[in-house]
Amino acid sequence: MVEVKICGLTTVDDAVRCGELGADAIGLNFWAGSPRRVDVAKALEIVEAVADRATIVGVFVDFTLDRVREILQETGIPWAQLHGDEPPELLAKLLPQAYKAIGVRDGSAVELARSYPGEHILLDASVPGMPGGTGRTFDWEIAATVAQERKLTLAGGLTPDNVAEAVRVVQPFRVDVASGVESAPGLKDPGLVRRFIEAARAT
Numbered sequence: 001m002v003e004v005k006i007c008g009l010t011t012v013d014d015a016v017r018c019g020e021l022g023a024d025a026i027g028l029n030f031w032a033g034s035p036r037r038v039d040v041a042k043a044l045e046i047v048e049a050v051a052d053r054a055t056i057v058g059v060f061v062d063f064t065l066d067r068v069r070e071i072l073q074e075t076g077i078p079w080a081q082l083h084g085d086e087p088p089e090l091l092a093k094l095l096p097q098a099y100k101a102i103g104v105r106d107g108s109a110v111e112l113a114r115s116y117p118g119e120h121i122l123l124d125a126s127v128p129g130m131p132g133g134t135g136r137t138f139d140w141e142i143a144a145t146v147a148q149e150r151k152l153t154l155a156g157g158l159t160p161d162n163v164a165e166a167v168r169v170v171q172p173f174r175v176d177v178a179s180g181v182e183s184a185p186g187l188k189d190p191g192l193v194r195r196f197i198e199a200a201r202a203t
Helices: 012-021 040-050 065-075 088-092 108-114 140-147 163-170 190-201
Strands: 003-007 025-029 055-060 079-082 098-104 120-125 151-154 174-177 182-184
Touching: 003 055, 003 190, 012 025, 012 040, 012 190, 025 040, 040 055, 040 065, 055 065, 065 079, 088 098, 098 108, 108 120, 108 140, 120 140, 140 151, 140 163, 151 163, 163 174, 163 190
Parallel strands: 003 025, 003 174, 025 055, 055 079, 079 098, 098 120, 120 151, 151 174
Antiparallel strands: none
16 A cells, blocks of 8 residues: 655644554655645644654755754654755765655656665656645556656645645655645645545555
């Protein structure tokens, strides 16, 4: 059964609710340019509230290796998602509990994904100036190719209305949603979260 990750959580209440609704993973975004950004103190609160019910992933955009390690250690977050222009060599130093997010413009993303080490990979829509959370989709056939080779997390414009079709086409390890289940940036709508999880697992 496909896993579900709810990304860009900013409150303890939302995180707890997502765990109660059955999310397998939650994402905490440390990129200063995101409306879903959390600081270390807030991340620590969320980790303490939900670490026993969901996998927690820290989202980093072009942070130094030392800073990523520092935040993971300070918060107890076990996984790192690198969502910027980080080279394969940086990712390799964070394995095994780390993976690269690739922005997809065209089929060249398949070879780019292959250039990064590790068991996991994430594919998202490529939007200039925005590393993620844009609500844009991309060609899922490209993702399906990658999903045959790696544990793929599929992101990019997923909603309760299209996630079942995305799972059918791509057969990913995990689906990842941020804006598609929000009432406002960083605030999750419990009804949409419930519908998304149900739709993802109904395929």
